[in-house]
Amino acid sequence: MRKWSPLIAVCLGTFMLLVDVTIVNVALPDMAVDLRTSFSALQWVVDGYALALAALxxxxxxxADRIGHxxxxxxxxxxxALAxxxxxxxxDPTVLIVSRVVxxxxxxxxxxxxxxxLNGSYTGRERGMAYGMWAAVSGAxxxxxxxxxxxLTEGLSWRWIFFVNLPVSAVAIALGLRVLRDGQARHARRIDVVGVVVFSAAIGSVTFGMVSAGEHGWGAPSCWPALCAGAALLLTFLVVETRTAEPLLEPSLLRNRVFSGVLLAALLLNFAAYVSLTYSSIWMQSVLRLTxxxxxxxxxxxxxxxxxxxxxLGRVMHRLRPGNMIAGGILLVGVGDLLGFALVHAWSSWPALLPGFFVVGLGVGLATPPLSSTGTAAVPAQRAGMAGGAIYxxxxxxxxxxxxxxxxxxxAGAHHTLAGRHIESSxxxxxxxxxxxxxxxxRSAPAGSRHLLDEAIHAAAANxxxxxxxxxxxxxxxGALISFLMLRERPTPETAAEARPERVLAE
Known part of the structure; x- marks a missing residue:
C-alpha cells in the first residue's frame, strides 16, 4: 500500500478538481433561489472555474518546471481548499464567482x-499501472x-458540494507532504507572464461578450466590443508568442494540420457534449420540479x-485510425444532441433526454481517448507537454x-415561446x-392566471x-466534418515514436 501512496495523493486532487466541473450542475437551481441571482451569474459560476483552468x-x-512540481x-x-x-x-453571487475562479x-x-x-514516483511497469489508475479515476x-x-444538495445544502472538498484536501495535502517528490531537475525556464495575461484576457473577453448577449441580446452595447476585443487579443497573443523565447504555445505548432485539428476537435467536443447537462438540470429542477x-x-x-x-475501445484502439475515432465520436455527440432535439417538445419530461444522452455518452467515450495521444504524437517529443496542455x-x-x-x-427559445403566448415582450x-x-x-402572477402561466413556462423551458x-x-x-478533413493523416512515425504517452494530459 505504501508503494501506491503517491498515486493516491495525486488521484485525490484529480478527483476533486474534475468532480467540481460537473457537481455544480445539479446545485445551480438551489443556488439561484438561495442567492437570488441572475441568469448571467449562474453562467459565471460554471464559466469562472472553466476559464481559470483554460487560461492558467x-x-x-x-x-512548476521552474520552482518544483x-x-x-x-x-x-x-x-x-481555501477557495x-x-x-x-x-x-452573494459575486463572492461565489470570484471563489470559483480561485x-x-x-x-x-x-x-x-x-x-x-507520477513520473517521479514510478518507473517501468508500475508507471503504466499508475497512469491506468489515474485515467480510471479521471473518467469516473x-x-x-x-x-x-x-x-448533498437535497440532504444538506448546495454549500456542501464545496465543503466536502475540505477533508479530502486535508488528506491529500498531508499525504502529499509525506510521499510526493519531484522526478526531474528544475529548469530555469522563463515564465511567459505576458502570454498568460493576454491569453486570459482574450478568452475572458470572448466569454463576457457571449454571456452579455445572452443577458441583454446580441445588440447590447457590451456584447460586440467585448467579442471584438477578445478576437484582437487572440491575434495579439499569437504575435507575442512568436517574439517570446519560451512561449506558452509555439505558433509553429498551429501550422501542423493534425495538431490544429485536434485542438478544434477538443473545443467542439466539449462544447457539444457537456453544456446541455447544465441547462437540463435547471429545466428539470426549477420547471419539472425534480429533486x-x-x-x-x-x-x-x-x-x-x-x-x-x-x-x-482501449482493447482495439491500436488497430483503428485515431482521426476516424475522433470524428466518429464527435458525430455521435452531434447525433445524440439532435436526437434530444427531436424528442423534447413543449410537454416533454425528463425521459425525453435519456436516448440522446446515451448516444452522446457513446460519442464522448469514442472521441476522448485518442484526442491527447493524437495531438501529442503529431509534435516533436520535447513539445509533448506543451501540446497536452494546449489540448486540455x-x-x-x-x-x-x-x-x-x-x-x-x-x-431565446424560451422568449420566443412566451412571446408567442403573449406572456412577455421584454x-x-x-x-x-x-x-x-x-x-x-x-408567485408574482395573479392567482387566476397562474395555471396558464405554468403551462407557458413548461413549454418555454422545453423549447x-x-x-x-x-x-x-x-x-x-x-466538428465531426472538420475532424475528418483535418485528421485523415496519421501522425508521422518519427514524432509518434518520440512522443511519450506519459506526457499526455487527458480528462
Whole structure:
C-alpha cells in the first residue's frame, strides 16, 4: 500500500478538481433561489472555474518546471481548499464567482503537475499501472459529480458540494507532504507572464461578450466590443508568442494540420457534449420540479455509456485510425444532441433526454481517448507537454464558450415561446425561466392566471432546451466534418515514436 501512496495523493486532487466541473450542475437551481441571482451569474459560476483552468494551465506548467512540481501541486491543493471554503460560505453571487475562479487557479496548478509527479514516483511497469489508475479515476470523477452533488444538495445544502472538498484536501495535502517528490531537475525556464495575461484576457473577453448577449441580446452595447476585443487579443497573443523565447504555445505548432485539428476537435467536443447537462438540470429542477438526486441520476446514461465505450475501445484502439475515432465520436455527440432535439417538445419530461444522452455518452467515450495521444504524437517529443496542455485548455474553453453561447440560445427559445403566448415582450420572464426562478415568476402572477402561466413556462423551458440541443447538435456534426478533413493523416512515425504517452494530459 505504501508503494501506491503517491498515486493516491495525486488521484485525490484529480478527483476533486474534475468532480467540481460537473457537481455544480445539479446545485445551480438551489443556488439561484438561495442567492437570488441572475441568469448571467449562474453562467459565471460554471464559466469562472472553466476559464481559470483554460487560461492558467500552460502557465502553471512553466512555473512548476521552474520552482518544483511538488511545491506547485501542494500549493494548488491549498488554494483549491481555501477557495472551496469561500464558495461554501459565499453570501452573494459575486463572492461565489470570484471563489470559483480561485478554485480554477488551484485546479490548474494541480493538473499541470500531475504527470511529472507520477513520473517521479514510478518507473517501468508500475508507471503504466499508475497512469491506468489515474485515467480510471479521471473518467469516473466527471461521471459521479452529479451523483454526489444531488444527495448533498437535497440532504444538506448546495454549500456542501464545496465543503466536502475540505477533508479530502486535508488528506491529500498531508499525504502529499509525506510521499510526493519531484522526478526531474528544475529548469530555469522563463515564465511567459505576458502570454498568460493576454491569453486570459482574450478568452475572458470572448466569454463576457457571449454571456452579455445572452443577458441583454446580441445588440447590447457590451456584447460586440467585448467579442471584438477578445478576437484582437487572440491575434495579439499569437504575435507575442512568436517574439517570446519560451512561449506558452509555439505558433509553429498551429501550422501542423493534425495538431490544429485536434485542438478544434477538443473545443467542439466539449462544447457539444457537456453544456446541455447544465441547462437540463435547471429545466428539470426549477420547471419539472425534480429533486437534485433525481436530476443527477438522469445523467447516468451519458456517463455510463462514456465509461463503457472508453473501456471497450482501449482493447482495439491500436488497430483503428485515431482521426476516424475522433470524428466518429464527435458525430455521435452531434447525433445524440439532435436526437434530444427531436424528442423534447413543449410537454416533454425528463425521459425525453435519456436516448440522446446515451448516444452522446457513446460519442464522448469514442472521441476522448485518442484526442491527447493524437495531438501529442503529431509534435516533436520535447513539445509533448506543451501540446497536452494546449489540448486540455481547448477542452475547457469549449465548456466556457458553450455555457455562454448556448445560454443565449436557451433564453431565446424560451422568449420566443412566451412571446408567442403573449406572456412577455421584454425578455425578462425568459431570463427568469433560464435562471431557475420559475417559482418566483409564478408567485408574482395573479392567482387566476397562474395555471396558464405554468403551462407557458413548461413549454418555454422545453423549447429552450430543444433549441439548445439543436445548436449543439449542429456544432457536433460540423466538428465531426472538420475532424475528418483535418485528421485523415496519421501522425508521422518519427514524432509518434518520440512522443511519450506519459506526457499526455487527458480528462
Amino acid at each position: 494551465l500552460m502557465g502553471a506548467g512553466g512555473l 511538488r511545491l506547485v501541486y501542494l500549493a494548488g491543493l491549498v488554494v483549491f 472551496s471554503l469561500a464558495c461554501g460560505l459565499a453570501p 478554485q480554477g487557479v488551484g485546479g490548474a496548478a494541480m493538473i499541470a503537475t500531475t504527470f511529472a509527479l 470523477s466527471s461521471a459521479v459529480g452529479p451523483l454526489i452533488g444531488g444527495p 437534485p438526486v433525481t436530476a443527477g441520476l438522469v445523467a447516468l446514461p451519458m456517463s455510463g455509456a462514456a465509461f463503457a465505450a472508453s473501456a471497450l 485548455t481547448a477542452r475547457q474553453a469549449g465548456v466556457a464558450f458553450g455555457i455562454a453561447l448556448l445560454g443565449s440560445v436557451f433564453t 425578455g425578462s420572464a425568459a431570463h427568469d425561466v433560464a435562471g431557475a426562478r420559475s417559482a418566483d415568476l409564478l 429552450g432546451i430543444a433549441a439548445l440541443l439543436a445548436v449543439a447538435g449542429l456544432v457536433g456534426v460540423a
